[in-house]
Amino acid sequence: MKRLGLAHLWVLGLVWMGLSVQAQTLPREVRERIVASTVLITFPIDAQTDSIGSGTLISPSGYILTNYHVIGDTDSRSIAPKIYVGTIRFVDQPPEIKYLAKVVAADPNLDLALIRIVSTADGKPVGNLNLPAMPIGDSNSLVVGDPIYVFGFQGTGGMTLSFSRGAVGGFTGEDKESGGKQWIKHDAQTGPGNSGGGVYNQEGELIGIHSAGVSGQNNSRTGFMRPVALAWGLVGPNVPNLVRSGTPQQAVPSPTASLPTAWPPRVGEGQVWQVQVQGGQWSGTWTVTLSSRDSDGDPVGSAVSGNKTLNALMWQKDNILRLNLGDDKYPYARCRFDPQNYAGSMQGKLYVFKDANSDSQEIGTCVASPKTAPVANAAAWPPKLAVGQKWQISLQGNNLNESGTLTLLQADSNGDIEGDLVFKNYKLLSFFFISDKGNALLDMTEPEGADSGVSWLRCRFEPQSSTTALTGKLQFFNTDKDGNISNLKDIGTCKATLGR
Numbered sequence: 001m002k003r004l005g006l007a008h009l010w011v012l013g014l015v016w017m018g019l020s021v022q023a024q025t026l027p028r029e030v031r032e033r034i035v036a037s038t039v040l041i042t043f044p045i046d047a048q049t050d051s052i053g054s055g056t057l058i059s060p061s062g063y064i065l066t067n068y069h070v071i072g073d074t075d076s077r078s079i080a081p082k083i084y085v086g087t088i089r090f091v092d093q094p095p096e097i098k099y100l101a102k103v104v105a106a107d108p109n110l111d112l113a114l115i116r117i118v119s120t121a122d123g124k125p126v127g128n129l130n131l132p133a134m135p136i137g138d139s140n141s142l143v144v145g146d147p148i149y150v151f152g153f154q155g156t157g158g159m160t161l162s163f164s165r166g167a168v169g170g171f172t173g174e175d176k177e178s179g180g181k182q183w184i185k186h187d188a189q190t191g192p193g194n195s196g197g198g199v200y201n202q203e204g205e206l207i208g209i210h211s212a213g214v215s216g217q218n219n220s221r222t223g224f225m226r227p228v229a230l231a232w233g234l235v236g237p238n239v240p241n242l243v244r245s246g247t248p249q250q251a252v253p254s255p256t257a258s259l260p261t262a263w264p265p266r267v268g269e270g271q272v273w274q275v276q277v278q279g280g281q282w283s284g285t286w287t288v289t290l291s292s293r294d295s296d297g298d299p300v301g302s303a304v305s306g307n308k309t310l311n312a313l314m315w316q317k318d319n320i321l322r323l324n325l326g327d328d329k330y331p332y333a334r335c336r337f338d339p340q341n342y343a344g345s346m347q348g349k350l351y352v353f354k355d356a357n358s359d360s361q362e363i364g365t366c367v368a369s370p371k372t373a374p375v376a377n378a379a380a381w382p383p384k385l386a387v388g389q390k391w392q393i394s395l396q397g398n399n400l401n402e403s404g405t406l407t408l409l410q411a412d413s414n415g416d417i418e419g420d421l422v423f424k425n426y427k428l429l430s431f432f433f434i435s436d437k438g439n440a441l442l443d444m445t446e447p448e449g450a451d452s453g454v455s456w457l458r459c460r461f462e463p464q465s466s467t468t469a470l471t472g473k474l475q476f477f478n479t480d481k482d483g484n485i486s487n488l489k490d491i492g493t494c495k496a497t498l499g500r
Helices: 006-023 028-037 228-235
Strands: 038-044 050-057 064-065 083-087 095-107 114-118 147-152 162-172 183-186 198-199 206-215 221-227 242-244 247-252 272-278 284-291 298-303 308-317 320-325 331-336 348-355 361-370 390-397 400-413 417-422 427-434 438-447 455-461 467-481 485-497
Touching: 006 183, 028 038, 028 147, 028 198, 038 064, 038 095, 050 206, 064 206, 064 228, 083 114, 095 228, 095 272, 114 228, 147 206, 162 221, 183 206, 206 427, 221 228, 228 272, 228 361, 272 331, 284 308, 331 361, 348 438, 390 467, 400 427, 400 485, 455 485
Parallel strands: none
Antiparallel strands: 038 050, 038 083, 050 064, 064 114, 083 095, 095 114, 147 162, 147 198, 162 183, 183 221, 198 206, 206 221, 242 247, 272 284, 272 361, 284 298, 298 308, 308 320, 320 331, 331 348, 348 361, 390 400, 390 485, 400 417, 417 427, 427 438, 438 455, 455 467, 467 485
């Protein structure tokens, strides 16, 4: 084998280092687009002092994403009467104050705001704008160590634009101490003027809004950015033409137009959802944990936002997904998600139920995304049940380990398929059907108990990738003479495999 000398190794090392550095640098044309899309935001605090911050154009028609504290005061929840916007003409000069903007939507709890250019700085109408704008990326895909790039008016060395680079340092909850992904930590150099400015991934997509910095020991400093996913509650309902990744002048009909996925997403126990709510007393970021099921089989749990905790109920009916925040005590809120192209987050409307005698009222918006992935949709689901099929059934639980063969014999007037489930020493009358919630249910009882229905076993198969090899929960319940279910509880597991 030919050996490389030290000189060759040194040269190869330089080449590798050069490629590594190149991979960590945004292409020049991307940097130029970001520079053109980065704006200065300012408003007068008093006769001698102006507030200074940054923002990013996300639409050619003049929509800008920034921090709430850049356009107002988060403590008093007040917004500046006049918000000025400066754009860059020359990178070695401070931005030129050219426009006035108005607030379109804002959330002081998240410290995020969406503003729109409405006139020139002296109050003249701007007409139809065609400004440079940056595409919004997927902040949910970030992992620790990913490179990031920060643009803004840092304030150090004058008010010209500053660029810095760093990496994703980690994730943290709303209080910056607990677990969660409400904040993304990074180590890029920033200053007070970076607030509201854009943070980008290697594709040049906006994935965060720099919002704060905390000094540590030995002159260390940790930056905090809001993931752009948390801004969808402001952006989605209000910005008509977002740019698609890689083509900043190309308009698309809505932020859900990319990466379409089958609707609706499946919900179930063990899932955790992050829900951004804008409207009334429910405004804020809620962590919804689905921990069990109610008597109807719908996922229930808790919704937590800061020091507030509410009951949560999530269910699907008529192809519409709903999330209740609160219980039957009034008032309570409901997020309604109508059918849409689901691409990891879904957008909906917020309704409030004030009392038992009033209709619901639309008061805001909701954006929900899973923190733990829902069960994947399967195009073939539900399984196609038919007379004549044979299924191998396995039941396991406390003091129960049975395997048998289910033969589907006939369909009843409801379309449910009746059959016999034969084990080694006994037989159960069975009904295999698809519920209106999309689950496959196999109900079993002793033949002489079918009419009175004293006690039943049920295999509950939620939507899954396979329709011929099913895995689910084994449940027990009672029914009265009218068929009403009571005492439903989980007692084990089920498997059902379609025979060949």
